[in-house]
Amino acid sequence: LIPAVQESRLTPVLKALADEGRLRLARLLLDGAFHVSELCDVLAARQSTVSRNLKILTDAGLLSARREGRLVFYAWRADEDAVRAQLRSLVLRHGPPPDDAERRRVAHVWEERRARSADFFAKVDAADPAAAWLGSPDCLPRLAAAVPVGARVADVGTGSGRMLPLLSGRAAQVIAVDASPSMLDEARRAAGGAAVDLRLGDMSHLPLHDGEVDTAVVNMALHHVPEPRAALRELRRVLRPGGTLLVGDFLPHHEEWMRDRMADQWLGFAPDELSDWLLDAGFEGVRIEPIHSSRAGALSVFVAQATRREEPVRS
Numbered sequence: 001l002i003p004a005v006q007e008s009r010l011t012p013v014l015k016a017l018a019d020e021g022r023l024r025l026a027r028l029l030l031d032g033a034f035h036v037s038e039l040c041d042v043l044a045a046r047q048s049t050v051s052r053n054l055k056i057l058t059d060a061g062l063l064s065a066r067r068e069g070r071l072v073f074y075a076w077r078a079d080e081d082a083v084r085a086q087l088r089s090l091v092l093r094h095g096p097p098p099d100d101a102e103r104r105r106v107a108h109v110w111e112e113r114r115a116r117s118a119d120f121f122a123k124v125d126a127a128d129p130a131a132a133w134l135g136s137p138d139c140l141p142r143l144a145a146a147v148p149v150g151a152r153v154a155d156v157g158t159g160s161g162r163m164l165p166l167l168s169g170r171a172a173q174v175i176a177v178d179a180s181p182s183m184l185d186e187a188r189r190a191a192g193g194a195a196v197d198l199r200l201g202d203m204s205h206l207p208l209h210d211g212e213v214d215t216a217v218v219n220m221a222l223h224h225v226p227e228p229r230a231a232l233r234e235l236r237r238v239l240r241p242g243g244t245l246l247v248g249d250f251l252p253h254h255e256e257w258m259r260d261r262m263a264d265q266w267l268g269f270a271p272d273e274l275s276d277w278l279l280d281a282g283f284e285g286v287r288i289e290p291i292h293s294s295r296a297g298a299l300s301v302f303v304a305q306a307t308r309r310e311e312p313v314r315s
């Protein structure tokens with residue numbers, strides 16, 4: 001008699017991924033969280049097909065589904081799990097990449113979201129108690145302390161410029177970039193008399209020359225960017241070879257309201273995933289330090305540090 005074989009943990013996920021349509025869907029969802037009708041548009045697929053494939057991937061434990069108002073957003077599950085982390089890497093490196101038409105349609109989704117985020121930051125009221133969520137103070141001193149004395153530094157997504165007084169004390173040159181003119185006005189006030197070069201621009205096309213800075217700091221801004229992987233490649237471009245990227249942001253969390261009220265595109269980043277993205281974008285020596293705050297109700301954050309590699313970016 002042949003004994004019954006017990007199903008391993010891998011079997012349901014491998015079965016779920018053993019289909020070209022679901023593999024394409026899983027590959028696309030590595031670029032961000034999408035709701036069903038966005039996925040139907042991007043993949044030019046019927047809603048019944050997309051919904052069925054999403055259900056299979058979700059039931060297999062690969063995806064999470066989050067309701068926001070009348071929309072349900074799907075994304076890769078962010079909780080740490082060795083199997084998921086390895087599958088995510090495998091799908092990213094070897095899964096079917098989006099074709100040109102899909103890329104164009106994804107760009108359209110990002111553009112719409114970017115416009116919503118810009119609209120939010122044009123109107124944000126710093127006196128609103130919810131604005132306390134705009135950045136975690138826990139990261140600031142650690143990021144500033146990691147900036148080498150005498151460096152040329154860019155504070156990307158500078159916001160109200162809280163980082164600027166800390167940076168201008170140690171850097172030789174400070175460039176502050178933000179996509180929102182009204183946030184740049186706030187940053188100008190925060191800089192006080194310090195010599196800070198304020199530049200309006202988006203993280204996907206930074207207003208900086210190739211290799212213009214030694215260090216780039218991005219605190220609590222990456223989660224607002226629809227395409228963080230493209231932003232990391234752009235940050236690499238503006239760093240000199242051997243230069244340092246410093247990122248402060250949230251660890252994965254479940255505060256769904258922040259998508260709507262704070263224009264957040266990503267509910268934090270998993271260190272494994274961010275590390276993969278940094279390596280892919282052309283960085284090395286990645287170190288990510290989680291910081292669990294003692295403030296009641298505060299979300300956990302991390303500080304990541306990476307060095308710009310010299311050789312070309314992996315495709």
Ligand SMILES: C[S@@+](CC[C@H](N)C(=O)[O-])C[C@H]1O[C@@H](n2cnc3c(N)ncnc32)[C@H](O)[C@@H]1O
Pocket residue numbers: 117121133134135136156157158159160161162163177178179180183201202203204218219220221224225
């Ligand atoms: C939560 S605030 C953080 C500000 C600041 N770094 C801090 O720690 O206080 C996020 C800032 O990122 C900016 N931002 C969002 N998306 C951006 C993008 N794609 N390019 C440049 N800046 C962006 C927003 O305008 C906002 O000022």
